[in-house]
Amino acid sequence: MFLIKSAPDRQFVKHMNKAAQIIFCCLLTTAGVFAQDVPEWSPSEISKKLKANPTAVILDVRTPEEFAEDHLARAINIDVNSPDFEKQSAKLDKKKPVYVYCLGGVRSKKAAGILKRNGYQAVSMSGGIKAWKSAGLPVTKGN
Numbered sequence: 119m120f121l122i123k124s125a126p127d128r129q130f131v132k133h134m135n136k137a138a139q140i141i142f143c144c145l146l147t148t149a150g151v152f153a154q155d156v157p158e159w160s161p162s163e164i165s166k167k168l169k170a171n172p173t174a175v176i177l178d179v180r181t182p183e184e185f186a187e188d189h190l191a192r193a194i195n196i197d198v199n200s201p202d203f204e205k206q207s208a209k210l211d212k213k214k215p216v217y218v219y220c221l222g223g224v225r226s227k228k229a230a231g232i233l234k235r236n237g238y239q240a241v242s243m244s245g246g247i248k249a250w251k252s253a254g255l256p257v258t259k260g261n
Contacts, residue, residue: 175214178247190257216239218230
């Protein structure tokens with residue numbers, strides 16, 4: 119245990135405590151997006167669903183540069199880390215299921231949480247496009 123002897127030291131600790139509280143609140147808020155019950159399906163499950171429902175929305179939430187390299191056929195690209203993700207995704211049809219993917223599954227889970235919070239039937243693809251390709255499923259090159 120240590121003793122805080124001077125007033126400047128006490129001020130410093132007081133400010134650090136306040137900073138820690140703010141960081142904790144931010145983490146809780148962010149966790150709320152992920153904590154929602156977001157379904158996560160394998161690439162093969164999503165492939166079957168897409169064949170059964172050809173009007174379903176396929177959402178690629180990677181950067182436009184990643185999307186240009188390769189993506190799923192019929193995919194729409196909206197970068198989850200862009201400042202206007204919610205505005206752009208609001209244009210999607212809420213009556214259709216939205217299958218969300220990224221490179222490895224982290225960004226798609228974040229995006230699916232945001233979409234669910236906004237009333238969409240969102241499902242995140244586990245493993246992302248890496249898992250899709252590993253399963254031998256087809257991708258499209260270019261835009």
